Amino acid sequence: AQKVTQAQTEISVVEKEDVTLDCVYETRDTTYYLFWYKQPPSGELVFLIRRNSFDEQNEISGRYSWNFQKSTSSFNFTITASQVVDSAVYFCALVNFGNEKLTFGTGTRLTIIP
Amino acid sequence: GAVVSQHPSRVICKSGTSVKIECRSLDFQATTMFWYRQFPKQSLMLMATSNEGSKATYEQGVEKDKFLINHASLTLSTLTVTSAHPEDSSFYICSAISANYGYTFGSGTRLTVV
Numbered sequence: 001a002q003k004v005t006q007a008q009t010e011i012s013v014v015e016k017e018d019v020t021l022d023c024v025y026e027t028r029d030t031t032y033y034l035f036w037y038k039q040p041p042s043g044e045l046v047f048l049i050r051r052n053s054f055d056e057q058n059e060i061s062g063r064y065s066w067n068f069q070k071s072t073s074s075f076n077f078t079i080t081a082s083q084v085v086d087s088a089v090y091f092c093a094l095v096n097f098g099n100e101k102l103t104f105g106t107g108t109r110l111t112i113i114p
Numbered sequence: 115g116a117v118v119s120q121h122p123s124r125v126i127c128k129s130g131t132s133v134k135i136e137c138r139s140l141d142f143q144a145t146t147m148f149w150y151r152q153f154p155k156q157s158l159m160l161m162a163t164s165n166e167g168s169k170a171t172y173e174q175g176v177e178k179d180k181f182l183i184n185h186a187s188l189t190l191s192t193l194t195v196t197s198a199h200p201e202d203s204s205f206y207i208c209s210a211i212s213a214n215y216g217y218t219f220g221s222g223t224r225l226t227v228v
Contacts (some may be wrong), residue, residue: 043224044222058130076200100163100211102148104158
């Protein structure tokens with residue numbers, strides 16, 4: 001069985017600060033995909049990134065960056081120079097290859113204080 | 115990109131009545147769709163996997179007679195909450211898998227049973 005842990009339930013930072021959201025996963029499979037989604041107050045899920053288990057390269061997209069480390073089973077997400085619009089709940093998720101069911105973490109509620 | 119349209123976005127119904135929620139893939143065919151339920155400040159919990167032309171597969175603990183799922187075409191899945199009660203009030207989200215975009219989520223339906 002797979003499991004995704006987001007230990008940080010809520011985080012508040014002042015605007016322009018950097019913030020890292022942690023994600024630790026468990027799976028017995030060697031081939032899997034990891035995701036991050038953003039859920040703003042309106043409720044829809046916004047796709048941020050997908051990473052497969054064979055690609056440990058870190059990724060940067062604008063102010064967002066992701067650090068994937070198989071050795072520690074972590075897939076952390078960093079927002080640089082945070083903005084108020086970044087306030088949302090962020091979910092990390094995992095799916096094993098060949099299994100279509102996504103397993104979500106419990107989410108981290110991020111509040112950016114102006 | 116792939117778009118999943120979910121309607122209605124909000125619905126209020128009286129206890130004992132039934133409510134139907136629609137989930138449509140607008141620009142791709144989805145043989146598989148998923149229905150999630152999300153309570154306030156909690157994660158998404160998978161309710162069922164909807165397969166076109168066959169019966170849905172329900173997760174453990176989900177009452178299939180209460181949450182009727184129909185996936186009659188490659189672009190439409192419906193979730194009907196039958197004889198709704200206040201404890202069924204929740205946020206319901208569907209998602210579909212597309213070959214090019216992976217998981218795409220609907221915008222969600224906030225159900226309030228009074």
